Amino acid sequence: MNVLIIYAHPEPQSLNGSLKVVALETLAGAGHDVRVSDLYAMRWKAVADAGDFPDRADPERLRYAGESRRAFLDGTQGADVVAEQEKLIWADAVIFQFPLWWFSAPAILKGWIERVYAYGFAYGVGRHEGERWGDRYGEGSLLGRRALLSITVGGRAPHYSDRGVNGALDDVLWPLQHGTLFYPGMAVLPPHVVYQSDRLTEPQWIEAADAYRSRLRGLFTDEPIAFRRQNGGHYDDRQVLRDGLGADASGTRIHVLAAGDPPQSPLG
């Protein structure tokens, strides 16, 4: 299978750098084809701006989404953006390797999402008519692919537990896992996390590498998070969850299938 690693850390000798090497070796050793987008080494352009569209439809006023759509359709996107889109299409699984900085992705990775996720590629896909809001959340251009966040966290695990002060990890990662991975159709595996990442001793690193190798072996077999599909029948025509569903939960958890839920309608 084809695996793309999106790697965002400025220091090759970091824990993130080492985990990236573990993934490369483990996956290649298992016979997979692996490609890496090393955003820092590539000097990835992090900021979405007018420079992304040298030939603007409207030179007077930048409407980023509109220019993104036009450039995607007429083939004038930047070569760096096109290359990343092609890697995503090529991939059967995408691993994002990064340190959780301020409870989110590093800016360079956020900017990768903003620029690579073009209008027509990652959003604005599928029929938008009446109250249908396109193919997203379980459908879209990246359907059929798996996604895994492999992150390092400076804080301690209890701080990210269900009642931990930072918020439950699932809530912290909601905008990324649901909003950027599930959105264009990828199946999202539970995240792989190394806590207290600034303090790893050598024996702890060996243990962490082993744990990650073990996770990687399940990349194509582990059960993804069972997010509800937008167009699976569980949301009404305002895209609001129907009464009776998610009854035993609140917050982001209502958007995950629960035992006893009616089946979702098949993919269209």
Next chain:
Amino acid sequence: MNVLIIYAHPEPQSLNGSLKVVALETLAGAGHDVRVSDLYAMRWKAVADAGDFPDRADPERLRYAGESRRAFLDGTQGADVVAEQEKLIWADAVIFQFPLWWFSAPAILKGWIERVYAYGFAYGVGRHEGERWGDRYGEGSLLGRRALLSITVGGRAPHYSDRGVNGALDDVLWPLQHGTLFYPGMAVLPPHVVYQSDRLTEPQWIEAADAYRSRLRGLFTDEPIAFRRQNGGHYDDRQVLRDGLGADASGTRIHVLAAGDPPQSPLG
């Protein structure tokens, strides 16, 4: 009072640009001193990397947090970073004006947080000993300041309602509001949001501007979100919410005070 506007949009003629002007005029008209950090116009360096520390303690391996701490203490931070820190200290209120891109802040603003929020300035503040995890979440360097997210959203309001497919807006904004504003001690006001921001007609804009002016009049009087303080007695020494608190909620809502909760201990 002193108000700092952190503004992140590439197009001055955008809705965000117009809302920034409304804030400037309204607040200055009310007698406040207003400063603006226009991140795109400043060509803000969005990416946290080795370039932030020309004189590294360890030239062989970049440990960003460690170098950030050293540079903060020995006064060798970049001038751009120092200027933003000084503005934050100067401010009585900070308004963040930006479009919600992929359920988060634009990369240029995320990079502002990563670089301006130095170790010793925004985190790693206060006593860290035993099971005390410093001054954060309701305490810290920015205590006494108010913060407001003023955002534009392409989607419709129901999609961000409590049961909407995008997740409740409070959950979407959790990493920003709780994790980056409340974390260094700011009191966070409920967000100000313009939905369906790509489709505003002229009458809708007039209405939106009026609604924002009205919110701005409450900048120093509106009630902030009642996030629990980490060191207010409601979390145990693992920073986990004590049994019995947040009993009627789940997800991020358990971290907001509820009627009948015991009082928090006073600020130390």
